[in-house]
Every structure is written in structure tokens, then in C-alpha cells.
Amino acid sequence: MTFKEIVEHISCEIINKGNDFDTAVIENVSAGDMMSEVLVGDEDNRILVTALTTDQVVRTADIVEARGVILINGKRPQTSMKTLAEESGLTLISTKNNMFTTCIELGKLLGKCK
Amino acid sequence: MGSVNNLLFVNDSHEVILESIYTVRVKEAMNANPMRVAPDDTMRTAKNIMKENGLSGLPVVDGNRLAGILSLYDIMACYDNGSMDDKVSKYMSRDVILLEEDMPISFAINYFNKFKFRRFPVINKNKELTGMITARDLTAAMLNNINKQLQKYDKLNMRLSDPDPADIRSDTVIYRQFIVHKYDFENAGKVTSEIKKILKDRGIKQSIIRRVSIAAYELEINLVVHSDGGVLIFQLLPDAIMIKTQDKGPGIPDLEKALTDGFSTASEWIRSQGFGAGMGLPNVKRVSNDFQISSDVTGTEVKIKINLGNEEDESK
Known part of the structure; x- marks a missing residue:
């Protein structure tokens, strides 16, 4: 799954195009608002799905080497979060969909659900 | 300023x-x-x-x-x-x-x-x-709070600024000490970024960097969320990485519970910041080869070691 596919299939807005926006291949999804839960997994090439809009999301993404972050329920990043994403070259996307719908759509793109 | x-x-x-x-x-x-x-x-x-x-x-x-x-x-x-x-x-x-x-x-x-x-x-x-x-x-x-703080400050500051010589191994390659403040969410994670950068610059293996980062980040967040502030000490050794955190209290009342997945004492406000899932210490333990913790009312000390060796050494 690429960012291009995500943007085509999920109604969303790109807030920041990361360094690897055109090249990244996303293989896994971590969804949740608790950052320690995200740190539990050790899958590579992840995208994070969350309603949390603080700097700590970008820092967590950096630690697990996530390719990008999708903010759900139409959430906008806090100014400092957006700045940090720009500085770290991390892709940031906002969708009006809720967590469940977003995960289903990502699951379809990954071929993990029908 | x-x-x-x-x-x-x-x-x-x-x-x-x-x-x-x-x-x-x-x-x-x-x-x-x-x-x-x-x-x-x-x-x-x-x-x-x-x-x-x-x-x-x-x-x-x-x-x-x-x-x-x-x-x-x-x-x-x-x-x-x-x-x-x-x-x-x-x-x-x-x-x-x-x-x-x-x-x-x-x-x-x-x-x-x-x-x-x-x-x-x-x-x-x-x-x-x-x-x-x-x-x-x-x-x-x-001003009110500063008056109170000053009364206990000197004693604490001495304790935090003097590294215990027993902690520094003679073959230490890099030694860094960072002060972390209570509730400083705006800067939480910066120490980890710094450590990550040091390891990247040294060409340490990606899988090791990730484990060290997870441990450092959880320990750093613990100082911010649960302690009255403290220090995080990072040491790069020829064969391993050691991280130690030492805080000024208030201590962990039940260590066994704190090491249980999902147990948390965090307030609702802390949870709204994305922390307090009760996975902090279990996550640190999971990525470490060696994990030691001690706690009483004067403070908590966590020491961990992550080996630089083969992947087979990774603890589960």
C-alpha cells in the first residue's frame, strides 16, 4: 500500500508530505490513542492511526520508524505537532472518517479484509 | 525570556x-x-x-x-x-x-x-x-511554590548532579546525563531523540536503536508523568548500552503491579495526552536484556542494559 493509494481510496487531506511520500510501501497499521500501545508492536513500515494531535505522536512515530500518521475524526494537528512532522519529514494525513472506518479502508487496501 | x-x-x-x-x-x-x-x-x-x-x-x-x-x-x-x-x-x-x-x-x-x-x-x-x-x-x-521548592532544593540538586562513580564503567565510550522535569510534556521525548541521534551517528544497528529508543522514551515519559522530576543517564559501552533513571520520588507503591501490563495510576488528563496505558515499564522490560528496578518514597531507580550483540540475544 502506498500513500498515493491511501489518498485515492480514503477521503482525506494531506497536511504534510513526508520525505518518502512517493516511495514508501506501507505494510502494517497501528491504531490507538495510547502511545505505549503503539510501542508494543515491532512491525516494520507502519502507519499510525490516532485521534491524538500532540508532538508525542510524531516522536512515537519516529521511534517505531513509522512511515506516516493518519489523524481521524477530522482532527487537525496542534501547531507544534505539524511543525515537528515537517522537521522530521513525516507524512501527516487527516481524515473525517472515524477510527473503525479508517482501519477497515486501510485493511482493504492491504488485502486483509474484503 | x-x-x-x-x-x-x-x-x-x-x-x-x-x-x-x-x-x-x-x-x-x-x-x-x-x-x-x-x-x-x-x-x-x-x-x-x-x-x-x-x-x-x-x-x-x-x-x-x-x-x-x-x-x-x-x-x-x-x-x-x-x-x-x-x-x-x-x-x-x-x-x-x-x-x-x-x-x-x-x-x-x-x-x-x-x-x-x-x-x-x-x-x-x-x-x-x-x-x-x-x-x-x-x-x-x-512565588509561593518556589519558596517551598527552595527549602528542599539544595539537598536534591546535590544528589542529582553527582553521578555515582560506581555507575560509570572505565570502558565507557559515551556518557550523558539529562535532567527531566515533571509534567514537561512539551519537551518529553527530546532526550530520546538525542540518544537516537548519538547511536545513529555511531552506526549502531537499526534494530538495536529501536529497542534503546523504546526503553529511553518510556523511561523519559515515566519521569515526566509519574515522578517529581529526575535524571536519565545514558552510557554507550563497547558491548552494550546502559540507561539508568533516578527520580526524586514519590516512589512506586506496588512494584509488582507497576510491572503488570495495563496497570496504570495515570490521571485522566495524562491519558488525554496519550500516556498512562499501563504499558510503560512492561515495554522497557520487554526490550531490555537486563532490567532492575528499586523504589521507595525517596525515589525510584531503574537500570537497564541492552546488548549490542547478535539478534539472538534479544530478549522477548
Whole structure:
């Protein structure tokens, strides 16, 4: 799954195009608002799905080497979060969909659900 | 440095001041039960309350809910364009910037720096107005707290700034010590970024960097969320990485529970910041080859080691 596919299939807005926006291949999804839960997994090439809009999301993404972050329920990043994403070259996307719908759509793109 | 009001400063302040900024809650600094008006009150009523109490702004409250805020400018606009018998709801501003009572006052300081308002309404978890806060309230609360902090500061500072010689191995390649402050969410994670950068520059293997980062980040967050502040010590050795955190209390009442997945003592506000899932220490333990913890009321000490060796060495 690429960012291009995500943007085509999920109604969303790109807030920041990361360094690897055109090249990244996303293989896994971590969804949740608790950052320690995200740190539990050790899958590579992840995208994070969350309603949390603080700097700590970008820092967590950096630690697990996530390719990008999708903010759900139409959430906008806090100014400092957006700045940090720009500085770290991390892709940031906002969708009006809720967590469940977003995960289903990502699951379809990954071929993990029908 | 850096306040437009020349009132308060954050970055290069003394530790005692930083301590106050991150420990004192808005609730402790605010003026509780402030004067207020209702949306249906007249502008004359509002003007009289402001005049009698020497206020430059009033919260407008509908039942228990904050409906808006009325400033001197709104009173002036009413003098120019309307009648003092008009309702407050016609002039109040509805776009109100709020503080929550559980936030540390670092948030209030930022708001005073960022916005030109002289006072901010404070709400509780049920979104009810519980107070108003001015820069003067902040200063008073901080001075009060600084007085208390100073009494115990010297002793603690000595303890934190002197590394225990037993902790430094003779073959240490890099030794770094970082101070982490209570409730400093804005900077939480910076120590980990620094450590990650050191390891990247040294060409350490990616899988090791990730495990060290997870451990460092969880330990750093623990200092911010649960301790009264402390230090994080990082050591790169020829064969391993060691991280030690040491805080000033208040200690972990039940270590066994703290090491259980999902057990958390974090408040609702901390959870709203994305922490307190009860996975912190279990995550640290999971990525470490060696994990030691001790805790009493004077503080908690965590020591971990991650080997630089083969993948087979990775603990599960």
C-alpha cells in the first residue's frame, strides 16, 4: 500500500508530505490513542492511526520508524505537532472518517479484509 | 525570556522555577468562583460589575456552561453602537480560549505569551467554569511554590548532579546525563531523540536503536508523568548500552503491579495526552536484556542494559 493509494481510496487531506511520500510501501497499521500501545508492536513500515494531535505522536512515530500518521475524526494537528512532522519529514494525513472506518479502508487496501 | 508581556519566561530559567512551572496546576493558581454574568443580563449590569470589582473582563455563563467572555472593548463597542439595555449575548465573544484546571501552569504561561488576552477562563472536566486566571495569579502561585521548592532544593540538586562513580564503567565510550522535569510534556521525548541521534551517528544497528529508543522514551515519559522530576543517564559501552533513571520520588507503591501490563495510576488528563496505558515499564522490560528496578518514597531507580550483540540475544 502506498500513500498515493491511501489518498485515492480514503477521503482525506494531506497536511504534510513526508520525505518518502512517493516511495514508501506501507505494510502494517497501528491504531490507538495510547502511545505505549503503539510501542508494543515491532512491525516494520507502519502507519499510525490516532485521534491524538500532540508532538508525542510524531516522536512515537519516529521511534517505531513509522512511515506516516493518519489523524481521524477530522482532527487537525496542534501547531507544534505539524511543525515537528515537517522537521522530521513525516507524512501527516487527516481524515473525517472515524477510527473503525479508517482501519477497515486501510485493511482493504492491504488485502486483509474484503 | 520571550514573553510579550515581559511577565514570565520558560526556557533558560533556574531548575526551581522550571519545577514550579511544571508542577503547579492551573487549579491551584486560579481565582476560583469568579464574578460572572448571564447571556440575558444587560450590558449595564456587566459594566457595573466590572467597574465595582475593577475587572477588565467577565465570563458569561449560561447555567453552568461557559457561553462567552465580555471585555472592556465590548462595553466600549456597546457605548458606540448600541444601548446599555442590550443583552450581553449581543456583544460577548463566543470564541473563547480556555484552560483546563488540571493543566500545569506551563500551559497558562504559553497562552499568555501566545494570545493578547489578560485573563483566561478555567473549566473542569465537565466543561463548567470553575475560575479565571490572570498573569498576576500565575506569578503569585509560582512565588509561593518556589519558596517551598527552595527549602528542599539544595539537598536534591546535590544528589542529582553527582553521578555515582560506581555507575560509570572505565570502558565507557559515551556518557550523558539529562535532567527531566515533571509534567514537561512539551519537551518529553527530546532526550530520546538525542540518544537516537548519538547511536545513529555511531552506526549502531537499526534494530538495536529501536529497542534503546523504546526503553529511553518510556523511561523519559515515566519521569515526566509519574515522578517529581529526575535524571536519565545514558552510557554507550563497547558491548552494550546502559540507561539508568533516578527520580526524586514519590516512589512506586506496588512494584509488582507497576510491572503488570495495563496497570496504570495515570490521571485522566495524562491519558488525554496519550500516556498512562499501563504499558510503560512492561515495554522497557520487554526490550531490555537486563532490567532492575528499586523504589521507595525517596525515589525510584531503574537500570537497564541492552546488548549490542547478535539478534539472538534479544530478549522477548
